Amino acid sequence: MLIVMRHGASEQQINNVVEVIKKKGRDAHVSTGDVHTVIGAVGAKPVDPRDFELLDGVKEVLKISSSYKLVSRIFKPEDTIIDVKGEKFGGGNIGLIAGPCTIESEEQIEAAASKLASYGVKIIRGGAFKPRTSPYSFQGLGEEGLKIIRKVADKYNLAVTSEVMEISQIPMFLKYVDILQVGARNMQNFNLLKELSHINKPVMIKRGLSATIEEWLMAAEYILSGGNMEVILCERGIRTFERATRNTLDLCSIPVVKKVSHLPIIIDPSHGTGLRDKVVPMSLASVAAGCDGLMIEVHDNPDCALCDGAQSLYPEQYKDLMEKLAKIAPVVDKKMNY
Ligand code: PEP
Ligand code: MN
Numbered sequence: 045m046l047i048v049m050r051h052g053a054s055e056q057q058i059n060n061v062v063e064v065i066k067k068k069g070r071d072a073h074v075s076t077g078d079v080h081t082v083i084g085a086v087g088a089k090p091v092d093p094r095d096f097e098l099l100d101g102v103k104e105v106l107k108i109s110s111s112y113k114l115v116s117r118i119f120k121p122e123d124t125i126i127d128v129k130g131e132k133f134g135g136g137n138i139g140l141i142a143g144p145c146t147i148e149s150e151e152q153i154e155a156a157a158s159k160l161a162s163y164g165v166k167i168i169r170g171g172a173f174k175p176r177t178s179p180y181s182f183q184g185l186g187e188e189g190l191k192i193i194r195k196v197a198d199k200y201n202l203a204v205t206s207e208v209m210e211i212s213q214i215p216m217f218l219k220y221v222d223i224l225q226v227g228a229r230n231m232q233n234f235n236l237l238k239e240l241s242h243i244n245k246p247v248m249i250k251r252g253l254s255a256t257i258e259e260w261l262m263a264a265e266y267i268l269s270g271g272n273m274e275v276i277l278c279e280r281g282i283r284t285f286e287r288a289t290r291n292t293l294d295l296c297s298i299p300v301v302k303k304v305s306h307l308p309i310i311i312d313p314s315h316g317t318g319l320r321d322k323v324v325p326m327s328l329a330s331v332a333a334g335c336d337g338l339m340i341e342v343h344d345n346p347d348c349a350l351c352d353g354a355q356s357l358y359p360e361q362y363k364d365l366m367e368k369l370a371k372i373a374p375v376v377d378k379k380m381n382y
Pocket of ligand 1: 145171175207226227228229250280315
């Protein structure tokens with residue numbers, strides 16, 4: 045249930061509504077908008093809307109029929125902007141994340157980071173704990189990998205994103221990483237999501253391999269409902285009957301999500317297509333379709349990459365792509381930092 049306060053409602057009136065929500069056994073989440081303050085009353089306890097309609101300062105009480113509430117635009121009409129060391133996602137900003145699939149060595153991260161930083165990239169990616177289909181594939185360097193990417197990122201003043209696979213790893217990730225990534229295979233690991241709802245760093249949730257947009261938004265709802273409002277959604281392709289590409293990149297999810305949710309949505313065309321020559325056109329299409337950012341795999345020497353070389357761009361190719369993206373962004377009223 046959402047309680048919309050009148051324009052100009054006082055702080056005392058807002059606090060009073062919050063108190064009543066809590067007394068009724070629900071959690072209260074306040075969204076302060078430009079025009080109205082909206083208070084979400086979330087939880088399983090049944091509540092009667094009439095108990096709120098007559099409280100001072102209340103404009104209207106909305107029963108939300110959609111399963112997601114805090115991620116919805118009804119709760120928060122304005123775009124959420126996630127700002128990571130000055131790189132912004134949402135609210136008309138296109139944020140970029142680039143880097144190798146996995147951290148292989150300090151030399152490899154140094155080679156990627158030095159070039160990416162010289163192009164103006166602000167956030168580097170790299171997996172240290174890799175969810176591989178085969179137990180015999182390279183599983184990542186673990187904490188050693190996180191130490192490497194943090195050290196190199198600090199040298200070039202970059203922020204870092206990396207995938208956290210389980211609850212016990214969260215404290216370690218908080219030491220080294222600026223955005224905690226939840227992988228497609230973990231999108232519905234609800235215990236992990238609940239723990240990430242209590243941290244105060246942004247979380248990027250990748251869409252599950254066979255998840256509907258609603259299920260994906262519900263995964264984000266888990267994080268917001270625990271108090272962490274900093275969530276980035278990442279579309280990375282879904283499993284369909286099509287075999288020409290690794291996954292089917294659902295770019296339609298951009299306008300669908302933008303309409304119903306205030307959260308930023310970014311696109312990962314690398315996992316979405318699985319092939320380097322498809323990454324460039326799909327990146328351009330993503331920006332044209334209104335995405336809030338892109339996460340792209342870039343490797344200094346993709347032909348020797350331990351993981352996902354075929355879908356990793358060469359650094360120069362990425363630089364060329366950035367220049368093209370910067371031309372498309374203003375056409376769709378978006379800003380890029382480059
Ligand atoms: C990744 O981004 O490193 C990754 C493993 O992607 P996904 O979870 O989308 O498969
Ligand atoms: Mn990868």
